[in-house]
Amino acid sequence: MYLGLDLGTSGLRGILIDDAGLVVSDAEAGIFTSTPKPGWSEQNPSDWIHACTRVIAKLRADNASAFAKLRGIGLSGHMHGATLLDAEGETLRPCILWNDTRSANEAKTLDQSPQMRTISGNIVFPGFTAPKLEWVRSNEPEVFSKTAKVLLPKDYLRFWLTGEYISDMSDSAGTSWLDVDKRQWSETALGLGHMQAAQMPRLVEGNEPAGELKTELRHAWGLSGPVVVAGGAGDNAAAACGIGSVKEGAGFVSLGTSGVLLVARDAYGPAPETAVHCFCHAVPEMWIQMGVILSATNSMNWLSSNLGQPVEKLASMVPDSIARPSSITFLPYLSGERTPHNDSHIRAAFLGVDVASGPADLTQSVMEGVAFAMRDCLEALKSTGTSPTNLMAVGGGARSRFWLETLATVLQVPLDVPKGSEFGAAMGAARLAICAANNAKPGDIMKPPKIQESIDPRNDLVEPYEREFGQYRQYYKALAPLAGG
Template identity: 55%
Template sequence: MYLGIDLGTSGVKAMLIDADQRIVGSASGALEVSRPHPGWSEQDPADWIAATEQALDALMAAHPAALAAVRGIGLSGQMHGATLLDDGDKVLRPCILWNDTRSHREAAALDADPRFRAITGNIVFPGFTAPKLVWVKNNEPEIFAKVRRVLLPKDYLRLWLTGEHLSDMSDSAGTAWLDTGARQWSPELLAATGLEERHMPGLVEGTDAAGMLRAELAARWGLPGGVVVAGGAGDNAASACGMGTVSEGTAFVSLGTSGVLFAANGRYLPNPASAVHAFCHALPNTWHQMGVILSATDALNWHARVTGASPADLTGELGETLKPPAGVVFLPYLSGERTPHNDATMRGAFAGLGHESGRAALTQAVLEGVSFAVRDSLEALRLAGTTLSRVTAIGGGSRSRYWLRSIATALSLPVDVPADGDFGAAFGAARLGLIAATGSDPLTVCTPPRTAETIEPDTALSGAYGAAYERYRRLYPAIRDAMI
């Protein structure tokens, strides 16, 4: 048996798979986000451990024999979080999360230093880890002075599980401290933020063994001795391993809290001017590109809270047949945006409202706005040298066939829907645990699921969607100019 643990923003998910990669069981523990000020987003790392304990307790209650047969554990986690530890590995302050935008000025200052884009292959986004540390240095100097180690969220779980200070390449590529092409820390960039390599965890590939489960934890959940913990991956790279998106030209679109258009690459293809992330993949000698939007299902959930209806009821009101855009345009920048604007201070907007604009029209505009944001990412990937012929849809938003038809038509690409099953980050993490424990060939393990359905673009609406996308693109600079 093999165990995958995915530390997300809203919860921790633990999944058991057997040697044939059949899912035996899964369980989860809930998490909440603290937002003490506008633009801030934090969590207490102690809550990550408590949620993991909750998930593993539930697995032990439901599948004690399977849990006792675990030989490898893989980790996945929300990226970019700044978990700051003192010389006794005590947490110094709440972790500043990926969707926290307080360090936008610090990010802009680092990004103005040409070394960062040249070495990391990426814009320094406010959500990345390095500008968070500069913010702490500038605003909480007494905390910064005590920092002895900076860990990413899943790697804090690893420290608890194994006692090791280690991280993998895919997660570390989102810090703005990694030499992404060379797959190693950059002393030059660390020094630019007042840190040294000794403050960083050691680096391993996602498929490598990266510690052994501590004996007392193994005993607590009835696991055997000698359980290997894999390097693991950032959540998107782990999802790619779960989806089999590991070979050149394969891609998926994820409609989760944030939205991601993820493409696997056989070589390093940086183009920071396009605001695309160029990161190491979880497998050795592979990389990937990502266009990232900060509010995907979060935009629909916001609309649901405002209207007092459930997301499912809202999308259900639209029916099954894709409608032409009706003139209401929505910018889904509720937390700012990454690709393609790199704008932490921008906020969302509706435009084109009229007396006839009811709830369904606003819902349609929200779905189209996210679809057009994904189209922005596709255009940015094309500028970075990646050509896609199709994508696979994952994430909670992919349950809406209307939304997938909108995305397929906005991208002019077929969207594959996997057969029933859970192929997300926890499954990908379990696959990495299997590889680390057995030495299996990663490409043999990380295969794609069977496609249950393919949603083709609605060619009859291509012209209407194209025109609506151009209106969407023109709206950003107009709104941005008005906000300045």
């Protein structure tokens, strides 16, 4: 048996799979996010441990005999978080998360050094790890002076599981300290951020062994033999492993908390001027290019919270098939935006709201706004020479056929809907565990799922949606100067 643990922003999920990759059991536990100031987003690392303990307890309770056969654990997690530890391995402050924008000025300063983009292959975004440490250095100097190690969120979970400071290439590529081409820490990039290599974890590929489960945890969990912990991956690279996007040109569009349009590449091809992310993949000699928006299903969660109606009810207010674009335009910039704008100041807006507009109208406009933002990502990817001919559709938002048909029409790309539901980051983490425990080749384990259906663009509606996309872009250009972007 193999365990995939995915540390998401809202909770931790664990799935137990067998040698054939079939899910035997799964469990989830929620995690609280604190927002003490505007633009801030933090979590207590101890909450990740408590969540993991609850997940393990449920998995054991559901199927103790299967869990007792555990041989490997794979880890996935939200990227870019800054978890600061002292020399004794104790946390020094809450983890600053990926969607925290407090370090915008520090990011701008780091990005102005031409060496940073050359080394990291990316813009230094405010959400990345390096500018967070610069913010801590300037605003919490006592904490900075005590920082002996900096771990990404899933790697803090690994530290608890194994006692070792280790990270993988894909997650570390989002720090701005990694030479993404050479797949190693860059002394130059670290120096520009006032950091040292000694403060970094040891690096491995995601499919390689990266420690063993502690003896005390093995005994507490009823395990007799050794359990290998794989290098694992950042959440998007793990999702690519889970859905089989480990070959040149294979890709997916994800409607999760954030939105991602990802394509696997067999060569390093950075294009930081486009705000497209270029990271290492979780498997050797592969990279990923992706456009990222900060609020996809989170936009629906925000609407749900403010209208006082569950997301499921709002989604049921729109039909299964699209008929025409909404007369309302929604800009989904609730926390600023990454691709293609790299704008931490811009904020969300509804334009064209009428006195007759109701929840169904707002829901449609939110789904369309997210689709238009994903189209911005696609255009940025195209400018790098990447032009996918079809994409897998994953994430919670992919349960809405209306949203998928909107997205396919706006992107003008067919969307393949996988059969079944177990192909996300937790599955990718479990597949990496299989590789690490058995020295298996990733290509032999990470097969694409069967396709349930393919949703084609509505050719009769491409033109009207194209006009609305043009207007959507004009609205951003008009509002960005007013927001200070």
